[in-house]
Amino acid sequence: MDTIKNWAISFAIAIVIFYVMDQAIMSMQGLPLNFDLSPAQ
Amino acid sequence: MTSTEFKNENTGLPIIVKVMGFSLSLVLVFTLVANILPQVEGQAPEEMKIDLNALTMDSYIAMGEEIFRGKGGCTVCHNNMGRAPDILAMDMSATIDERLTDANYKGGAKDLQAYLYESMVDPSLYVVAGYGKKGAEHESPMPVINKAPTDLSEVEMNAIIAFIQTKDGGEATVALPTGVVATEPKSAKADIPKPAANAEQALKKYTCTACHAILDSSAAVGPKLSDVGERLSPAQIRESILNPAAVIAAGFPPIMPANLVDTMMVNELEMIVAFLAKQKAADVMDTDSQESNLTQSGASGPVVERPTKPEQQ
Amino acid sequence: MSLFEKNMCNQMAQKALPLMGILLILFFILPEVGLSADSMVEAEATVEEAQQLKPAPKLGPDDYRQVGKTSSRSIVWFLAQMHLFLAAFVLAVPLFVTVIEWIGVKTGDERYDDMAHEFMKVSMTAYSLTALFGGFLAFALFLLYPTFMAYMMEVFGNQVLVYALLFFMESGILYIYYYSWYALRYGNRKYVHLTLGVLLNVVGASLLFVANAWATFMMAPSGVNEVGAVTGNIWEIMRGPLWNPVNLHRFVANIAFGGAVVGAYAAYKFLSARTQTERAHYDWMGYTSNFIAVLAFLPLPFAGYWLMAEVYAYSQQMGITAMGGILAWLFIVQAVLIGTILLSANYYLWSGMSRVEGSHRYKWLIKFIAFTLVVCFLIWVTPHTLILTANEIAALGGSHHKLLGPLGIMPAKNIAVNLMLIVTFLSFQLYRRSDKEITVSWAPFGNALMVAIYVVAIVNVIFAGVYYGYFTNTVYKVGSSVTQVMSTLIVIVAGITIDTLMFKGAKVLPSKWGNVSTRSQYALFALPIAFTWLMALMGYVRSSIKTHWHVYGVMKDNSVDNFIPSIGYAGNMMTIATISFVLVILFIFWVASLSNIKQIKPQTAPESL
Numbered sequence: 001m002d003t004i005k006n007w008a009i010s011f012a013i014a015i016v017i018f019y020v021m022d023q024a025i026m027s028m029q030g031l032p033l034n035f036d037l038s039p040a041q
Numbered sequence: 042m043t044s045t046e047f048k049n050e051n052t053g054l055p056i057i058v059k060v061m062g063f064s065l066s067l068v069l070v071f072t073l074v075a076n077i078l079p080q081v082e083g084q085a086p087e088e089m090k091i092d093l094n095a096l097t098m099d100s101y102i103a104m105g106e107e108i109f110r111g112k113g114g115c116t117v118c119h120n121n122m123g124r125a126p127d128i129l130a131m132d133m134s135a136t137i138d139e140r141l142t143d144a145n146y147k148g149g150a151k152d153l154q155a156y157l158y159e160s161m162v163d164p165s166l167y168v169v170a171g172y173g174k175k176g177a178e179h180e181s182p183m184p185v186i187n188k189a190p191t192d193l194s195e196v197e198m199n200a201i202i203a204f205i206q207t208k209d210g211g212e213a214t215v216a217l218p219t220g221v222v223a224t225e226p227k228s229a230k231a232d233i234p235k236p237a238a239n240a241e242q243a244l245k246k247y248t249c250t251a252c253h254a255i256l257d258s259s260a261a262v263g264p265k266l267s268d269v270g271e272r273l274s275p276a277q278i279r280e281s282i283l284n285p286a287a288v289i290a291a292g293f294p295p296i297m298p299a300n301l302v303d304t305m306m307v308n309e310l311e312m313i314v315a316f317l318a319k320q321k322a323a324d325v326m327d328t329d330s331q332e333s334n335l336t337q338s339g340a341s342g343p344v345v346e347r348p349t350k351p352e353q354q
Numbered sequence: 355m356s357l358f359e360k361n362m363c364n365q366m367a368q369k370a371l372p373l374m375g376i377l378l379i380l381f382f383i384l385p386e387v388g389l390s391a392d393s394m395v396e397a398e399a400t401v402e403e404a405q406q407l408k409p410a411p412k413l414g415p416d417d418y419r420q421v422g423k424t425s426s427r428s429i430v431w432f433l434a435q436m437h438l439f440l441a442a443f444v445l446a447v448p449l450f451v452t453v454i455e456w457i458g459v460k461t462g463d464e465r466y467d468d469m470a471h472e473f474m475k476v477s478m479t480a481y482s483l484t485a486l487f488g489g490f491l492a493f494a495l496f497l498l499y500p501t502f503m504a505y506m507m508e509v510f511g512n513q514v515l516v517y518a519l520l521f522f523m524e525s526g527i528l529y530i531y532y533y534s535w536y537a538l539r540y541g542n543r544k545y546v547h548l549t550l551g552v553l554l555n556v557v558g559a560s561l562l563f564v565a566n567a568w569a570t571f572m573m574a575p576s577g578v579n580e581v582g583a584v585t586g587n588i589w590e591i592m593r594g595p596l597w598n599p600v601n602l603h604r605f606v607a608n609i610a611f612g613g614a615v616v617g618a619y620a621a622y623k624f625l626s627a628r629t630q631t632e633r634a635h636y637d638w639m640g641y642t643s644n645f646i647a648v649l650a651f652l653p654l655p656f657a658g659y660w661l662m663a664e665v666y667a668y669s670q671q672m673g674i675t676a677m678g679g680i681l682a683w684l685f686i687v688q689a690v691l692i693g694t695i696l697l698s699a700n701y702y703l704w705s706g707m708s709r710v711e712g713s714h715r716y717k718w719l720i721k722f723i724a725f726t727l728v729v730c731f732l733i734w735v736t737p738h739t740l741i742l743t744a745n746e747i748a749a750l751g752g753s754h755h756k757l758l759g760p761l762g763i764m765p766a767k768n769i770a771v772n773l774m775l776i777v778t779f780l781s782f783q784l785y786r787r788s789d790k791e792i793t794v795s796w797a798p799f800g801n802a803l804m805v806a807i808y809v810v811a812i813v814n815v816i817f818a819g820v821y822y823g824y825f826t827n828t829v830y831k832v833g834s835s836v837t838q839v840m841s842t843l844i845v846i847v848a849g850i851t852i853d854t855l856m857f858k859g860a861k862v863l864p865s866k867w868g869n870v871s872t873r874s875q876y877a878l879f880a881l882p883i884a885f886t887w888l889m890a891l892m893g894y895v896r897s898s899i900k901t902h903w904h905v906y907g908v909m910k911d912n913s914v915d916n917f918i919p920s921i922g923y924a925g926n927m928m929t930i931a932t933i934s935f936v937l938v939i940l941f942i943f944w945v946a947s948l949s950n951i952k953q954i955k956p957q958t959a960p961e962s963l
Contacts (some may be wrong), residue, residue, distance in 0.1 A: 038826075
């Protein structure tokens, strides 16, 4: 159980980090994204 | 393990040879890769020599295509890779109305020719959606074509316009460059103003009417010219203009400009002389005028007697 | 030392840090603020000059000289490249030497200090050769391109004298730093010595930045108007759009290059070692050098990307000439070189795992890393346009292969590069973990997090590349490459951070230094060779994207060499420079070793009475 918890939390953290990074980096360049990461322009 | 038990494996070639051999082989691999690729030299653009006498619209259009693909550097971006609209593949005359009426269009062109010219000298006046600079959609990444480093001349830009207009079956609306090539040095001809069209205009041009009573002027600073044909011969009239100080009419100040000899054109002079020689009092001999000439006082200049009858030349 | 002297030393050491700080500020922030007297004088001069602006001269055939029939361009090319190779080396070595020295202070391990000293010895010989080539280059430039150089002097003015003065400082500090090594060995004196090292690097970096301005001015002139007349002060001239990207790129690349060259030194000494102690010493040195080279190499694509982005922003035409136009094939050659670098670095790391018992648990991953590297390399090396004959084009139905063509454009290549960097870092991380048994309580979570970051990063890189690369417009496609690089950077930063935290209190297994295959040392030769040739290749790009201009848009090149040479010709030039550099480096290594050799005084028979 501990193992599954570890993996679940780890992947959750990783996904959040990369999702936020994607949104931030693209909008910083003037290329905003929708929630599903498709181009907003 | 002690140092004495260490067995040096270096039999055979000395290290330096092995190392150099390996290094050389690796470097040769890289050199080989560079040499088997397509070899292209990037030549500097050559000055185009245009024989304007032999230029036809067809050859002008062909020249435009050559510049588009070469010196102009257009195909670097205008191709099918997505950096800029693929002009070669699309019919520009079909999209022009759409562009000119677009809300983002900031230019003043009304037709394809003007639009194409505009897009070369001020590309940011209109940027097709999706091709703007990153983060600045309405700024064009296209360079200004009639400035360095592209530096195309008007003739070259018009050639490109002709090419773009005609490549899909349209008509070229640009004018062929004429025989007077812009590269010829500007001769003195360009600086010479046109002479006056007739004597009346010449008189006004050289401000004779400011001091002399002639045409519709009644100025009395200098002698009346409305009847000068009775007093002076054409030669004398000519002399008064070219060298006013030679003879000063009695009672008048010696202030007539002496530079007309430099500024007046030959044909203007002749027109004035001919015109003034015809100026005689209408039918009536104004005998008083001579007396009034002689009796006018206040003149500071030397009074010289003039023959009353004009000398015939 | 008396108590008084001890206090003095303490105070000196305490003052050293703030002094370091102040000097750092002076050298790095002043340029940004532009507060030097130089710029104030320049500003006044500018007002006068504005009244008589002198445009850049238009060069004709009489403005160029040749040595016989030899191409002047090739002479300057060779000399410049040699100077840059050596300069990169002598600027890089003090950078990592100071760090190694500091690690030596922190760990108390004498080996670090000895290694740092040995690296500096190698660098000293290289320093004078760098200056020699620099002088030779300057003479060649003034002889062969006098009018161009006159213009450059007009533009840069007194800044060139500042450059010369900086060399006085560099030489002075370098000699003191090296020769005082054992005089300032321990305690507070060591901190003085470290300060000197930092100062040396500050001056060295300043030299680099000053010289970079000349090259970046030629590519993207600033501080001059359209016809090349000087309208700005020296700071405006220096701070063009490409200056800082080139500064960062060269600064980091120098470190990678320097690490690779000293790695070759270590490999050479390893192969010629006579005792096991020597073998162990040079094996360890080789590992450290490779560590430095790879660690500095990993962020380089980021710096290179920034440089290219600035080139595109300055002139899209120039950017496309480099990557989509006539020079595009060059980047395929670059792929071959970077593939060599990454494969060599990884191979060395895998070979090194034989030093440690604890590496067995990670051996299974190696084949996946190798597979990824090879596949990504193949993708990276696939061109968009194929070399085809007319018949082949007809058979193919076009100039691009339907399946492989899409692999030839940037999105695919970005995926490939980023994946290669990620798995290289993985090799790195596995090696670092091999000799440790982690004891922290949260280890399972830490490991799970690390794996999750790797997996999500790889997925993100592939997603960004495929989706934005092929299914959205150009601007998004280009913008997504930043997210890819960031993904790689996150893996690297997270990896280093998590490992540092997890290694606290870890049990360190013994490493058998020297217990590594001879073959692995050749990887340490391949690295600097590839780096060197790659540097020359990038120099060729940098110079060529100016096309037929000496100073882009301002001063046309009207010499007989005003064309971009073909890549084959360039390749031959680069090979000549690389081989020459290898010979020079071997000479340098030999001279460095020479000072260790002491001839034994011959025994003479005692005079007997």
